[in-house]
Amino acid sequence: MGKTIAEKIFDAHRVDEPFPDTHVLKLDRVFCHEITTPIAITDLMARGMDRVFDPTKIKAVIDHVTPAKDSKTAAQGKILRDWARRHEIKDFFDIGKNGVCHAIFPEKGFVRPGYTIIMGDSHTCTHGAFGAFAAGIGTTDLEVGILKGVCAFHFPKTIKIVLTGTLKPGVYAKDLILFIIKELTVNGATNMVIEFTGPVVDAMSMESRMTLCNMAIEAGGTCGICYPDMTTVDYLWDFIQDEFATKADALADYSKWVSDVDAEYERVLEYNVSELQPMVTVGFKPDQVRTVAEVSGTKVDQIYIGSCTNGRIEDLRIAAEVLRGKKISDNVRAIVSPATPAIYSMALKEGIIEIFQDAGFCVTNPTCGACLGMSNGVLAEGEVCASTTNRNFNGRMGKGGMVHLMSPASAAAAALAGTIVNSLLFKA
Template identity: 75%
Template structure:
């Protein structure tokens, strides 16, 4: 019977089928951070079950609030740190090595095509960019994952999302996914997988594919997924060169996960992005999306460039295109949060950090921080933020704050203009 990529991954990881609608999967990677894991750890301890199924398949990071901002966050970090040491979890990333989980773990080569991955974090769907089934779960699912190496799922149906055409200048994966969420709506893909295919996806870097998959959850989807190809193999090559004779061999092996040509999809959606313009959200839901030009002049108080959606090196490069030799408006404050130490170091090497600093940005260490209103740039009541993050919920970045989601280029242009603007005008003017 023909299968989609996710059906193949499920078949290869099936531990049990307790009912015809549910499946228990063996997990390849269980990822942990300091916000949702400590209660799992203390519960396992209280039950006398303080064990881990396989320390090498568990990856842990302190990323949401780091360095700790107060005694409570210090305690959360300590619980995770002590646990990782106690169970000899080698892949534990603390201050100095830590970064936003969904940017850090892919960089380390932990996610491979065909893997099953869970984390107590809804944006775990990011890792579908590698052709893995990766899903956000709650703390109890995480706890069972840590203890038993399994997780339960309903058998998912798949939407095939074909992205055709060619991305115009100044338009990115972020604009594409915002447009897709607008079309599907915030719950149109609940209990579904979004399989992203087509020439635009094939031409995307791994960074762009991660941006695309990152926001699948904002349409309700369990996972976003891309078919692993040469781009995937080249990204992973430093980690898989012992395993394969050549990149070509890896590409051939990865192809076994590809959906069969006659696989069954519940729904087919096609987007031609050749005419797409920069997008942004209004309102308090990620499907409330408009052409950014329709929001021209909307005032902003803060610009935030970072997060698991858009804090990677390509994002910084694109933002820097309009920041070079320009200053941010006196009306705004602007924050750059490179997503990982590697991104930060690379941005330093490429002179990007200097561009951001000279433009007037504050640069913080890698952390999730203000994306969810935890630290490093929380909004005051009534303040407006142009942000490269993934959620514009009421109060998300601080009680009473308002968030407009957009691409890094659009956010940088808002910083310079002091209000929301079509970034392509500034690009056309070139560096000043």
């Protein structure tokens, strides 16, 4: 019997199996941000264990509330900053250099095929786009990761999703993952890895693959995974060219991180997505999904384009194409948050920031802020937001607010129309 990519990664990292179905894995990366890490740090200090297993494998960023909005968030940033200095964690991204964790860490080349990664953040599943096993964990697991470089997991049962066909114009990775979550339901992949495969995924950019994997957790999944291929090598090439003579050599090496054809799966689901339409969430759960056409005309108050799901350069380019030369509706306000400083710079150079500003968008610094209702775009009671983020829980972007999740193209179109609408309406 063959093995899945996740099983192969487990086999290569297992340091102990202390109990049945308890796999203690060695970690290649421990990512940290200022919301879930400070309590881990203060607890380790209180226990007299203020140590780190390897400062080169720990990467840290202030991203959720930045710059600090009040004394409490300033204190959280300070705890993380002081700790990074104390332990000589070189890859610490402070204000001015910081971006949304799941955008900036891949961008810096910290994620490689075959890696094991944890972070105290549920959307850590994003990094599976590179053929890594990457899982969100809580503060206690983070503490142990920081201290010992290990984490315990159950056997990685896997759902394989095969995507065939060709996406229509106006339909993107976000529409696809909303459709998949609707099919799987919010707990359909609990305790499982979701493998995204097939010609549609093969043709996708790394950005689109990250969008897919980012929302694996919304179906309960431990990690989303795509197989590494030449697209992965191209993305990473700047960081790996000292390790490999040619890209072909890199690909040959990474090809060990692909599932065997006779691997065993919990479920295999195949979808031809050629007829898929733009999708949008309608309730307070991410599996409450309809086509944009079904809810077309629904009024919105705020548009938000950004986050670890859809704040990358590809997303901003797509939104800008819809917005170019047009103005947002008088009935809405709109916010765009490029996910990293590098994305912001690229968008500036390409004239994308100008398009957003001319249309009437507020351009914020890179931050998670609005997505979880912490800063930079919190909703008032009764307000509705068209958002490119990943969670539509009740109150997520502000108490009493309603969030419709959608693609950057659909969000840009909603900004122009003031209502949910198909983005193709605004294509030149």
